[in-house]
Ligand SMILES: Nc1ncnc2c1ncn2[C@@H]1O[C@H](COP(=O)(O)OP(=O)(O)O)[C@@H](O)[C@H]1O
C-alpha cells in the first residue's frame with residue numbers, strides 16, 4: 001500500500017451561507033494521478049481552492065502527509081508543499097517570464113537549486129527560455145499555460161493541483177500540454193487534475209472522481225469509467 | 239426595523255429634542271445642541287453622497303462653506319437680510335455641488351477622495367491668501383472674503399430683537415431643529431426610495447452598475463445637488479448663528495471630525511449620522527479638560543472605533559453581534575446564578 | 585535677467601521641488617499599488633521625519649548630516665507602528681478602502697497633536713541644510729538644491745534596485761499584481777504589507793527632511809505637501825511608480841513656473857485645475873489603467 005499524500009474527510013465548503021461542496025472525502029496516494037471531473041459550475045475549482053486555503057471549510061478535514069491543512073492560510077499551505085496551478089493561470093502580467101518563474105521558487109531561496117530547476121523548466125518549454133525577458137502579459141494563451149505550469153515546477157512539491165489545463169486552448173496546444181503532464185506523471189509526481197471534459201482525463205488519470213452539484217457521485221478506476229458509458233451520459237450530458 | 243418603526247422612533251426623538259429647552263435654559267447646553275444640529279445635518283447629507291450613492295467625496299465641508307460664505311458675504315457687503323442670504327447660500331452650494339458632481343463623475347473611489355480633498359484645500363488657501371482690499375472703512379482693509387480672519391458682525395436671524403437677548407438662542411435652536419428635521423426627512427426618503435435601493439444594488443454589484451451606467455450618472459448628480467442644497471443652508475445657518483465665518487471652517491480637523499462621525503455611526507445607514515455625531519460630540523465633551531491631549535484622545539478613539547466597528551455603531555447593532563453577546567451574557571449570568579445558588583450547599 | 589536665466593531659474597526650483605515630491609509620492613503610490621491603501625497619515629510620516637532630524641541634531645547635538653539616518657530610522661519605526669495601528673486589522677475586509685482612510689486620518693490627528701505637545705507649534709529650523717551655492721550665469725544654484733537632487737536620485741535608484749533585483753522587491757511587485765497568485769507562491773501578504781509600510785515610512789520621512797530644509801519644520805508641514813503629492817499620484821495614475829516620478833518633476837516645474845510668472849498664491853489652485861482637467865480627460869490618470877495595478 002502506498003502512503004496517502006492528501007486525505008479529505010467529510011469536507012464541506014462554500015461562499016458565505018451558500019454551501020458549494022458537500023461531504024467530500026477522498027484520498028490521493030503517493031505517485032498517483034487523480035482526475036476530478038464534473039460539469040461547469042459544480043464546485044471543482046472551489047474544491048481546489050478549499051484545499052489551498054482560499055475558501056475556508058465549514059466542516060470536515062484536509063490532511064497532507066498526516067498533518068492538518070484545514071484552517072491554514074494559502075501561503076502556509078503552499079509552504080507545506082502544495083503546488084496549485086490555478087484555472088486561468090494567474091500569472092503576474094507585469095513581471096517578465098524569468099521573474100514569473102523566479103516567483104515560483106520564492107520558497108526556495110537557494111540560488112543553485114533555483115538555477116537547476118530553471119534549466120529543467122526551460123528544457124521542457126524552450127519557448128519560455130527564448131522569451132524569458134518579455135513581460136508575461138505579451139504571451140499567447142498556450143504560452144501562459146506553459147508559464148503557469150513551469151512556475152509550478154520551480155519548487156519542491158508533495159502534490160500538484162492542476163485546474164482545467166486544457167481550458168480555452170486550441171486542440172494542438174492541448175496536445176502539447178498533455179504531453180507535458182504525461183512527462184510529469186512519469187516522473188512519479190502526485191497530481192490532482194481537474195477537467196470539465198472527461199475524454200483526456202480518462203486516458204491520463206489512475207482514479208477518477210465525478211463531482212455533481214458539490215458531491216462526489218461516482219468514483220472508480222479510469223478503465224471502469226469507459227465501461228460505464230451511462231455515467232457520463234447522466235452527469236455530463238453524454 | 240420597518241419604515242414605520244423608523245418613523246415612530248424619529249418622531250419620538252423629535253419630541254424629546256423639542257422638549258430640551260424646557261429642561262434647561264443653559265446657553266452653553268443649547269449652544270452645543272445647535273452645533274450638534276449643524277454637524278448632524280451636514281453628516282446626514284454627506285452620508286447620502288458617500289454612503290448611499292457611494293461617491294467618496296470629501297468636499298461636503300467645502301460645499302457647506304460655500305453656503306456659509308455666500309450668505310455671510312451677501313449680508314456683509316450688501317447688507318441683505320440673513321434669512322434671504324441663507325437661501326441664496328443654499329443655491330450657491332447646489333451649483334458648486336453639481337459642478338463637483340460632474341467633475342468627479344467618471345472617477346472612482348480614491349481618486350474622488352483625493353481630488354475633492356484638494357479642491358477644499360484650494361478653496362481654503364485662496365480665502366487665506368485673499369488680501370486685496372475692496373475698501374478701507376475706518377482705516378481697516380475690507381476684503382471680499384475676509385481673508386484669514388474671516389467675516390463677522392454681519393447680522394443674524396433677528397431673534398434677538400424678536401425674543402430678547404436671553405431667549406434669542408431658543409429661536410436658533412428651533413430653526414436648527416427644523417433644518418435637521420427637513421434634511422433628515424429628505425435623507426429618509428432617498429434611502430428608502432427605489433433610488434436608494436438602486437444605489438445599494440449598484441454599489442454592491444459593479445457589473446450591474448456598468449450595465450446601468452446612464453441611470454447612475456443621472457442619480458449621482460441629482461443626489462449630489464440636493465445634498466448640496468441642505469449642506470449650503472446649514473452653512474448659512476452656521477454663519478447666521480455665530481454671526482461670523484472664517485477659513486478655519488475648512489480645516490482638515492473639522493472635516494475629519496465629521497468624516498469620522500459618519501463612519502463611526504455607520505455609513506449608508508439612516509441612523510448612522512445621528513449615532514456617530516452623538517458619539518463623537520459626547521466623547522469630545524468628555525475630553526474637554528484635557529487641553530492639548532484632547533485631539534490625541536479623539537484620534538485614538540477614531541482608530542479604535544473603526545477597527546472595532548468596521549460597519550459603524552448602527553451596523554454593529556443591526557448585525558446581531560449585540561444579540562450574540564447579549565445571549566452570551568445571559569448564559570453567563572444564568573451560570574453564575576446557578577453557581578451562587580449551589581454554593582451555600584457545599 | 586535674460587529669458588534663458590528665467591528658464592534656468594524655473595528649472596532649478598522646479599527640479600528641487602520635483603525631487604522632494606517624487607521621494608514622497610513614491611511611498612504613497614507604493615502603498616496604493618500593493619495594498620489599495622490610501623494613506624492619509626502620509627503627511628504625518630513627512631512631519632515625523634522632519635522632526636526626527638531636528639531632534640537628533642538640534643536636541644541631541646549630532647552633526648547636521650546625521651539628521652537623515654535619524655529620519656530613516658524613525659520613519660521605519662513609524663511605518664511599522666502605522667501598520668499595526670491600522671492596516672493590520674482591516675486589510676482584506678470589505679470596507680478596507682474606506683475604513684483605512686478614516687483610521688489613517690485618526691493617526692494623523694494623533695501624530696500632529698503629539699508633535700505640537702512635544703515640539704510646540706512654532707516653526708523650527710531644519711539642520712539638514714547647506715549654505716551657499718554656485719552661479720550658473722546669473723542664476724544662483726544653492727548647494728542645498730544639489731543636495732536634495734542627489735538624495736532624491738540616490739533614493740530612486742535604490743528603490744528601483746530593491747523592486748527590480750531583490751527577492752523582496754519581486755515579491756512586492758508580485759503581490760501588487762495578483763495577491764492570490766502571490767499567496768500560491770507562498771508569499772505571506774502580511775509580511776509584504778509590513779515591508780511596504782516600512783519603505784513608505786522611510787521615504788516619507790526623508791522627504792520630510794528635504795522639504796523642511798527649504799522651508800521650516802512645523803507640525804502641519806506634512807499636510808500641505810501631502811495634498812500636492814496626492815495630486816501628483818492621481819494625475820500619474822494611482823500606484824504607477826515610474827509615472828509618479830515623471831509627473832512629480834513635471835508638476836513641480838509647472839508649479840515653479842506659475843510661481844515665477846504669477847504668484848505663489850495661484851500655484852496650488854492652478855495645479856489643481858490642471859489636475860481636474862486631466863482627470864476628466866483620463867479618469868485613471870495619465871499612466872493608470874482601469875484595473876491593472878503597476879508597481
Ligand atoms: N468567489 C465566489 N463567490 C461566490 N460564489 C462563487 C465564487 N466562486 C464560485 N462560486 C460559485 O460556486 C459554484 C462552483 O463554482 P466553481 O467551483 O468555480 O465550479 P467549477 O470549477 O466546477 O466550474 C458556482 O455556482 C459558482 O457560482
Ligand SMILES: [Mg+2]
Pocket residue numbers: 041044045046087164
Ligand atoms: Mg473551475
